[in-house]
Amino acid sequence: MSKIAVLGAGSWGTVLANLLTDNGQNVYLWTHSADQAQTLTTTHMNEHYLGDFKLNPDLQITANLETAIGDASVILFVVPTNAVRSVAEQVQPFLAAQPSWRPILAHAAKGLEKGTELRVSQVIDEVIKPELTSGLVVISGPSHAEDVATHDITTLTAASTSLAAAKSIQKLFMNDYFRLYTNQDVLGVEMGAALKNVIAIGAGALHGLGYGDNTKAALLTRGLAEITRLGVKMGADPLTFIGLSGVGDLIVTGTSVHSRNWRAGNALGQGETLANVLANMGMVVEGVSTAKVVHGLAAELGVEMPISDAIYRVLYEDAPLKQVIADLMKRDGKPEFDFEIETL
Ligand SMILES: NC(=O)C1=CN([C@@H]2O[C@H](COP(=O)(O)OP(=O)(O)OC[C@H]3O[C@@H](n4cnc5c(N)ncnc54)[C@H](OP(=O)(O)O)[C@@H]3O)[C@@H](O)[C@H]2O)C=CC1
Protein backbone atom coordinates (compact mmCIF):
# COMPACT_ATOMS: atom_id res chain seq x y z
CA MET A 1 0.00 0.00 0.00
CA SER A 2 1.42 3.41 -1.01
CA LYS A 3 0.71 6.68 0.77
CA ILE A 4 -0.65 9.13 -1.81
CA ALA A 5 -1.45 12.81 -1.25
CA VAL A 6 -4.04 14.36 -3.54
CA LEU A 7 -3.93 18.16 -3.31
CA GLY A 8 -7.24 19.81 -4.22
CA ALA A 9 -10.70 18.69 -3.13
CA GLY A 10 -12.81 19.87 -6.07
CA SER A 11 -14.55 17.53 -8.50
CA TRP A 12 -11.48 15.91 -10.02
CA GLY A 13 -9.22 15.71 -6.95
CA THR A 14 -12.00 14.13 -4.91
CA VAL A 15 -12.88 11.52 -7.52
CA LEU A 16 -9.23 10.59 -8.16
CA ALA A 17 -8.51 10.32 -4.42
CA ASN A 18 -11.59 8.17 -3.96
CA LEU A 19 -10.62 5.88 -6.85
CA LEU A 20 -7.12 5.39 -5.42
CA THR A 21 -8.69 4.56 -2.05
CA ASP A 22 -11.00 2.03 -3.75
CA ASN A 23 -7.83 0.59 -5.33
CA GLY A 24 -6.50 -0.10 -1.82
CA GLN A 25 -4.04 2.78 -1.45
CA ASN A 26 -3.54 4.89 1.68
CA VAL A 27 -4.87 8.22 0.41
CA TYR A 28 -4.97 11.69 1.94
CA LEU A 29 -7.13 14.30 0.20
CA TRP A 30 -5.96 17.83 1.07
CA THR A 31 -8.22 20.85 0.94
CA HIS A 32 -7.23 24.42 1.78
CA SER A 33 -10.44 24.80 3.77
CA ALA A 34 -10.66 23.41 7.32
CA ASP A 35 -14.46 23.68 7.15
CA GLN A 36 -14.59 21.64 3.96
CA ALA A 37 -12.27 18.99 5.47
CA GLN A 38 -14.62 18.71 8.45
CA THR A 39 -17.76 18.46 6.27
CA LEU A 40 -16.28 15.86 3.91
CA THR A 41 -15.01 13.78 6.82
CA THR A 42 -18.35 13.74 8.62
CA THR A 43 -20.71 13.42 5.61
CA HIS A 44 -18.48 11.28 3.34
CA MET A 45 -19.75 13.48 0.52
CA ASN A 46 -18.45 16.49 -1.41
CA GLU A 47 -21.88 17.89 -2.15
CA HIS A 48 -20.91 21.18 -3.79
CA TYR A 49 -18.77 19.45 -6.39
CA LEU A 50 -20.21 15.94 -6.67
CA GLY A 51 -23.78 15.97 -5.37
CA ASP A 52 -24.71 12.82 -3.44
CA PHE A 53 -21.67 10.77 -4.57
CA LYS A 54 -20.57 8.74 -1.51
CA LEU A 55 -16.88 8.76 -0.64
CA ASN A 56 -15.01 5.65 0.47
CA PRO A 57 -14.91 5.92 4.31
CA ASP A 58 -11.21 4.94 4.21
CA LEU A 59 -10.33 8.14 2.31
CA GLN A 60 -8.60 10.50 4.75
CA ILE A 61 -9.41 14.17 4.38
CA THR A 62 -7.34 16.93 5.92
CA ALA A 63 -6.63 20.65 5.72
CA ASN A 64 -3.17 20.07 7.20
CA LEU A 65 -0.67 19.93 4.33
CA GLU A 66 2.04 18.26 6.41
CA THR A 67 -0.35 15.47 7.42
CA ALA A 68 -1.34 14.98 3.79
CA ILE A 69 2.09 14.89 2.19
CA GLY A 70 4.37 13.64 5.01
CA ASP A 71 6.18 10.47 3.82
CA ALA A 72 3.93 10.21 0.76
CA SER A 73 5.34 8.28 -2.18
CA VAL A 74 3.16 10.24 -4.62
CA ILE A 75 2.04 13.89 -4.44
CA LEU A 76 -0.67 14.68 -7.00
CA PHE A 77 -1.67 18.29 -7.68
CA VAL A 78 -5.33 18.65 -8.74
CA VAL A 79 -6.11 22.32 -8.22
CA PRO A 80 -7.00 24.77 -11.01
CA THR A 81 -4.00 25.83 -13.11
CA ASN A 82 -3.74 29.31 -11.63
CA ALA A 83 -3.65 27.86 -8.09
CA VAL A 84 -0.87 25.32 -8.78
CA ARG A 85 1.98 27.75 -8.10
CA SER A 86 0.72 28.73 -4.64
CA VAL A 87 0.11 25.09 -3.66
CA ALA A 88 3.57 24.08 -4.94
CA GLU A 89 5.09 26.92 -2.91
CA GLN A 90 3.45 25.48 0.21
CA VAL A 91 4.72 21.96 -0.58
CA GLN A 92 8.27 23.02 -1.45
CA PRO A 93 9.59 23.70 2.12
CA PHE A 94 8.56 20.22 3.28
CA LEU A 95 10.47 18.64 0.38
CA ALA A 96 13.48 20.88 0.90
CA ALA A 97 13.62 19.92 4.60
CA GLN A 98 14.07 16.22 3.75
CA PRO A 99 16.51 15.87 0.84
CA SER A 100 16.38 12.05 0.87
CA TRP A 101 12.59 11.96 0.43
CA ARG A 102 11.81 11.34 -3.27
CA PRO A 103 8.05 11.20 -3.89
CA ILE A 104 6.78 11.00 -7.46
CA LEU A 105 5.22 14.36 -8.31
CA ALA A 106 2.19 14.36 -10.60
CA HIS A 107 -0.55 16.72 -11.72
CA ALA A 108 -3.93 16.45 -13.41
CA ALA A 109 -4.63 20.12 -14.15
CA LYS A 110 -5.47 21.35 -17.67
CA GLY A 111 -4.41 24.87 -18.49
CA LEU A 112 -1.62 27.38 -19.08
CA GLU A 113 -0.66 29.76 -16.29
CA LYS A 114 -1.95 33.31 -16.55
CA GLY A 115 0.86 35.87 -16.83
CA THR A 116 3.72 33.41 -17.42
CA GLU A 117 2.25 31.31 -20.29
CA LEU A 118 3.78 28.26 -18.59
CA ARG A 119 2.47 24.72 -18.69
CA VAL A 120 1.55 23.27 -15.28
CA SER A 121 4.60 20.98 -15.15
CA GLN A 122 6.81 24.02 -15.84
CA VAL A 123 5.16 25.93 -12.99
CA ILE A 124 5.85 23.07 -10.56
CA ASP A 125 9.36 22.84 -11.98
CA GLU A 126 9.99 26.53 -11.24
CA VAL A 127 9.01 26.09 -7.59
CA ILE A 128 10.25 22.64 -6.60
CA LYS A 129 13.79 21.22 -6.82
CA PRO A 130 14.71 19.70 -10.22
CA GLU A 131 15.67 16.23 -8.90
CA LEU A 132 11.99 15.74 -8.06
CA THR A 133 10.36 17.45 -10.99
CA SER A 134 12.43 15.76 -13.71
CA GLY A 135 10.16 12.68 -13.60
CA LEU A 136 6.91 14.57 -13.04
CA VAL A 137 3.87 12.71 -14.37
CA VAL A 138 0.95 14.41 -16.14
CA ILE A 139 -2.39 12.61 -15.91
CA SER A 140 -4.70 13.65 -18.72
CA GLY A 141 -7.36 12.42 -21.11
CA PRO A 142 -11.12 12.24 -21.67
CA SER A 143 -12.38 11.94 -18.10
CA HIS A 144 -15.31 13.81 -16.60
CA ALA A 145 -15.24 13.42 -12.82
CA GLU A 146 -18.99 12.70 -12.83
CA ASP A 147 -18.52 9.73 -15.18
CA VAL A 148 -15.54 8.31 -13.28
CA ALA A 149 -17.63 8.53 -10.09
CA THR A 150 -20.16 6.13 -11.66
CA HIS A 151 -17.37 3.82 -12.90
CA ASP A 152 -17.88 4.63 -16.57
CA ILE A 153 -15.02 3.00 -18.49
CA THR A 154 -12.34 5.70 -18.79
CA THR A 155 -8.94 5.83 -20.51
CA LEU A 156 -6.17 8.31 -19.77
CA THR A 157 -2.56 9.13 -20.46
CA ALA A 158 0.20 9.12 -17.83
CA ALA A 159 2.90 11.26 -19.43
CA SER A 160 6.41 11.66 -18.12
CA THR A 161 9.94 11.86 -19.46
CA SER A 162 10.58 9.10 -16.91
CA LEU A 163 8.91 5.94 -18.17
CA ALA A 164 9.42 4.35 -14.74
CA ALA A 165 7.48 7.15 -13.03
CA ALA A 166 4.69 6.99 -15.63
CA LYS A 167 4.45 3.22 -15.13
CA SER A 168 4.22 3.63 -11.35
CA ILE A 169 1.29 6.02 -11.73
CA GLN A 170 -0.31 3.74 -14.33
CA LYS A 171 -0.16 0.82 -11.91
CA LEU A 172 -1.62 2.75 -8.96
CA PHE A 173 -4.66 3.97 -10.89
CA MET A 174 -5.57 1.04 -13.17
CA ASN A 175 -8.64 -1.04 -12.34
CA ASP A 176 -11.52 -2.68 -14.21
CA TYR A 177 -12.99 0.66 -15.39
CA PHE A 178 -9.95 2.97 -15.35
CA ARG A 179 -7.13 2.36 -17.81
CA LEU A 180 -3.98 4.43 -18.30
CA TYR A 181 -1.48 4.42 -21.17
CA THR A 182 2.04 5.76 -20.78
CA ASN A 183 3.36 8.54 -23.02
CA GLN A 184 6.65 10.44 -22.92
CA ASP A 185 5.50 13.62 -24.69
CA VAL A 186 4.76 15.79 -21.65
CA LEU A 187 4.60 18.99 -23.70
CA GLY A 188 2.14 17.59 -26.23
CA VAL A 189 -0.09 16.09 -23.55
CA GLU A 190 -0.25 19.34 -21.57
CA MET A 191 -0.87 21.48 -24.67
CA GLY A 192 -3.69 19.22 -25.89
CA ALA A 193 -5.29 19.30 -22.44
CA ALA A 194 -5.08 23.08 -22.09
CA LEU A 195 -6.13 24.06 -25.60
CA LYS A 196 -9.14 21.75 -25.89
CA ASN A 197 -10.85 23.76 -23.15
CA VAL A 198 -10.82 26.87 -25.35
CA ILE A 199 -12.30 24.97 -28.30
CA ALA A 200 -14.93 23.41 -25.99
CA ILE A 201 -16.16 26.90 -25.11
CA GLY A 202 -16.67 27.44 -28.84
CA ALA A 203 -18.47 24.11 -29.23
CA GLY A 204 -20.84 24.97 -26.39
CA ALA A 205 -21.47 28.39 -27.92
CA LEU A 206 -22.45 26.82 -31.26
CA HIS A 207 -24.93 24.60 -29.42
CA GLY A 208 -26.34 27.58 -27.54
CA LEU A 209 -26.78 29.45 -30.80
CA GLY A 210 -28.66 26.51 -32.35
CA TYR A 211 -26.08 25.30 -34.88
CA GLY A 212 -26.26 21.67 -36.02
CA ASP A 213 -23.93 18.69 -36.05
CA ASN A 214 -22.02 19.66 -39.22
CA THR A 215 -20.95 22.94 -37.65
CA LYS A 216 -19.92 21.31 -34.37
CA ALA A 217 -17.85 18.67 -36.23
CA ALA A 218 -16.23 21.46 -38.27
CA LEU A 219 -15.28 23.37 -35.13
CA LEU A 220 -13.81 20.34 -33.34
CA THR A 221 -11.85 19.18 -36.40
CA ARG A 222 -10.47 22.58 -37.32
CA GLY A 223 -9.93 23.23 -33.61
CA LEU A 224 -7.76 20.12 -33.44
CA ALA A 225 -5.84 21.34 -36.51
CA GLU A 226 -4.88 24.58 -34.78
CA ILE A 227 -4.15 22.89 -31.43
CA THR A 228 -1.76 20.59 -33.34
CA ARG A 229 -0.25 23.52 -35.25
CA LEU A 230 0.68 25.36 -32.05
CA GLY A 231 1.77 22.22 -30.19
CA VAL A 232 4.05 21.06 -33.01
CA LYS A 233 5.56 24.54 -33.29
CA MET A 234 6.41 24.32 -29.59
CA GLY A 235 8.07 20.92 -30.06
CA ALA A 236 5.29 18.39 -29.38
CA ASP A 237 4.99 15.07 -31.20
CA PRO A 238 2.10 15.46 -33.70
CA LEU A 239 0.89 11.93 -32.89
CA THR A 240 0.05 13.03 -29.36
CA PHE A 241 -2.82 15.14 -30.71
CA ILE A 242 -4.59 12.11 -32.19
CA GLY A 243 -4.31 10.38 -28.82
CA LEU A 244 -6.31 10.46 -25.59
CA SER A 245 -5.07 13.84 -24.40
CA GLY A 246 -5.67 15.35 -27.85
CA VAL A 247 -8.67 14.34 -29.93
CA GLY A 248 -9.95 12.10 -27.09
CA ASP A 249 -10.28 14.93 -24.61
CA LEU A 250 -11.48 17.33 -27.31
CA ILE A 251 -14.39 14.99 -28.06
CA VAL A 252 -15.41 14.54 -24.43
CA THR A 253 -15.09 18.21 -23.51
CA GLY A 254 -16.48 19.58 -26.77
CA THR A 255 -19.65 17.46 -26.76
CA SER A 256 -20.73 16.98 -23.15
CA VAL A 257 -23.02 18.78 -20.74
CA HIS A 258 -20.68 17.62 -17.96
CA SER A 259 -17.98 19.96 -19.28
CA ARG A 260 -17.83 23.30 -17.49
CA ASN A 261 -16.12 24.79 -20.56
CA TRP A 262 -18.86 23.53 -22.88
CA ARG A 263 -21.57 24.72 -20.48
CA ALA A 264 -19.96 28.16 -20.24
CA GLY A 265 -19.93 28.41 -24.05
CA ASN A 266 -23.52 27.18 -24.27
CA ALA A 267 -24.66 29.89 -21.85
CA LEU A 268 -22.75 32.53 -23.82
CA GLY A 269 -24.45 31.27 -26.99
CA GLN A 270 -27.81 31.72 -25.28
CA GLY A 271 -26.96 35.33 -24.57
CA GLU A 272 -25.68 35.26 -20.98
CA THR A 273 -22.79 37.52 -20.05
CA LEU A 274 -19.39 36.02 -19.24
CA ALA A 275 -19.48 37.52 -15.73
CA ASN A 276 -22.81 35.81 -15.00
CA VAL A 277 -21.68 32.52 -16.48
CA LEU A 278 -18.56 32.41 -14.30
CA ALA A 279 -20.40 33.58 -11.18
CA ASN A 280 -23.01 30.83 -11.58
CA MET A 281 -20.66 27.96 -12.45
CA GLY A 282 -19.17 27.56 -8.95
CA MET A 283 -16.31 25.54 -10.46
CA VAL A 284 -13.28 26.35 -12.55
CA VAL A 285 -13.73 27.11 -16.29
CA GLU A 286 -10.10 26.72 -17.34
CA GLY A 287 -10.64 27.70 -20.99
CA VAL A 288 -11.42 31.33 -20.16
CA SER A 289 -8.02 32.07 -18.68
CA THR A 290 -6.22 29.77 -21.14
CA ALA A 291 -7.82 31.57 -24.12
CA LYS A 292 -5.90 34.70 -23.17
CA VAL A 293 -2.62 32.83 -22.81
CA VAL A 294 -3.11 31.08 -26.15
CA HIS A 295 -3.84 34.41 -27.82
CA GLY A 296 -0.46 35.69 -26.63
CA LEU A 297 1.44 32.49 -27.45
CA ALA A 298 0.01 32.24 -30.97
CA ALA A 299 1.02 35.85 -31.68
CA GLU A 300 4.53 35.38 -30.25
CA LEU A 301 5.14 32.17 -32.20
CA GLY A 302 3.44 33.36 -35.40
CA VAL A 303 0.94 30.49 -35.40
CA GLU A 304 -2.46 30.98 -36.98
CA MET A 305 -5.23 29.99 -34.57
CA PRO A 306 -8.38 31.56 -36.02
CA ILE A 307 -10.91 29.67 -33.87
CA SER A 308 -9.09 30.23 -30.56
CA ASP A 309 -8.62 33.84 -31.60
CA ALA A 310 -12.35 34.21 -32.30
CA ILE A 311 -13.14 32.80 -28.85
CA TYR A 312 -10.61 35.20 -27.30
CA ARG A 313 -12.36 38.12 -29.04
CA VAL A 314 -15.73 37.02 -27.65
CA LEU A 315 -14.38 36.56 -24.11
CA TYR A 316 -12.08 39.58 -23.86
CA GLU A 317 -13.20 42.09 -26.49
CA ASP A 318 -16.98 41.65 -26.31
CA ALA A 319 -17.08 40.62 -29.97
CA PRO A 320 -20.56 39.28 -30.86
CA LEU A 321 -20.54 35.50 -31.45
CA LYS A 322 -22.41 35.75 -34.76
CA GLN A 323 -19.89 38.31 -36.00
CA VAL A 324 -16.81 36.16 -35.20
CA ILE A 325 -18.47 33.16 -36.87
CA ALA A 326 -19.17 35.25 -39.99
CA ASP A 327 -15.56 36.48 -39.97
CA LEU A 328 -14.25 32.90 -39.77
CA MET A 329 -16.32 31.90 -42.79
CA LYS A 330 -15.01 34.86 -44.82
CA ARG A 331 -11.36 33.77 -44.50
CA ASP A 332 -9.54 32.92 -47.75
CA GLY A 333 -9.76 29.31 -48.93
CA LYS A 334 -6.69 27.22 -48.05
CA PRO A 335 -5.36 23.64 -48.09
CA GLU A 336 -6.70 21.38 -45.35
CA PHE A 337 -3.21 20.53 -44.11
CA ASP A 338 -0.89 23.51 -44.10
CA PHE A 339 1.95 22.28 -41.93
CA GLU A 340 4.66 19.68 -42.31
CA ILE A 341 4.44 16.61 -40.09
CA GLU A 342 8.03 15.51 -40.27
CA THR A 343 7.76 12.41 -38.11
CA LEU A 344 4.90 10.80 -40.09
N1 LIG B 1 -13.62 18.01 -13.17
C1 LIG B 1 -13.16 17.20 -14.10
O1 LIG B 1 -13.91 16.34 -14.60
C2 LIG B 1 -11.75 17.28 -14.53
C3 LIG B 1 -10.93 18.33 -14.19
N2 LIG B 1 -9.63 18.36 -14.61
C4 LIG B 1 -8.75 19.45 -14.27
O2 LIG B 1 -8.43 19.38 -12.87
C5 LIG B 1 -8.13 20.68 -12.36
C6 LIG B 1 -8.99 20.91 -11.12
O3 LIG B 1 -10.31 20.92 -11.57
P1 LIG B 1 -11.59 20.53 -10.74
O4 LIG B 1 -11.31 19.65 -9.61
O5 LIG B 1 -12.57 20.09 -11.73
O6 LIG B 1 -11.96 22.00 -10.24
P2 LIG B 1 -13.12 22.43 -9.26
O7 LIG B 1 -13.51 23.81 -9.62
O8 LIG B 1 -14.14 21.36 -9.24
O9 LIG B 1 -12.39 22.45 -7.83
C7 LIG B 1 -11.25 23.21 -7.62
C8 LIG B 1 -10.70 22.86 -6.25
O10 LIG B 1 -9.46 23.54 -6.06
C9 LIG B 1 -9.55 24.29 -4.86
N3 LIG B 1 -8.70 25.47 -4.93
C10 LIG B 1 -8.89 26.59 -5.68
N4 LIG B 1 -7.89 27.47 -5.44
C11 LIG B 1 -7.07 26.89 -4.54
C12 LIG B 1 -5.89 27.29 -3.89
N5 LIG B 1 -5.30 28.46 -4.16
N6 LIG B 1 -5.32 26.46 -2.98
C13 LIG B 1 -5.88 25.27 -2.72
N7 LIG B 1 -7.01 24.82 -3.29
C14 LIG B 1 -7.59 25.63 -4.20
C15 LIG B 1 -11.02 24.64 -4.74
O11 LIG B 1 -11.30 25.02 -3.41
P3 LIG B 1 -12.64 25.85 -3.03
O12 LIG B 1 -13.77 24.86 -3.04
O13 LIG B 1 -12.33 26.40 -1.69
O14 LIG B 1 -12.81 26.91 -4.10
C16 LIG B 1 -11.63 23.31 -5.13
O15 LIG B 1 -11.56 22.39 -4.09
C17 LIG B 1 -8.46 21.67 -13.51
O16 LIG B 1 -7.27 22.05 -14.14
C18 LIG B 1 -9.33 20.84 -14.46
O17 LIG B 1 -9.19 21.26 -15.81
C19 LIG B 1 -9.10 17.34 -15.36
C20 LIG B 1 -9.87 16.28 -15.72
C21 LIG B 1 -11.26 16.16 -15.35
Ligand SMILES: O=C(CO)COP(=O)(O)O
Ligand atom coordinates in the same frame (compact mmCIF):
# COMPACT_ATOMS: atom_id res chain seq x y z
O1 LIG C 1 -11.14 17.90 -18.73
C1 LIG C 1 -12.26 17.48 -18.57
C2 LIG C 1 -12.70 16.18 -19.09
O2 LIG C 1 -11.64 15.43 -19.62
C3 LIG C 1 -13.24 18.31 -17.84
O3 LIG C 1 -13.59 19.38 -18.63
P1 LIG C 1 -14.26 20.68 -17.98
O4 LIG C 1 -13.21 21.34 -17.15
O5 LIG C 1 -14.71 21.48 -19.14
O6 LIG C 1 -15.42 20.20 -17.14
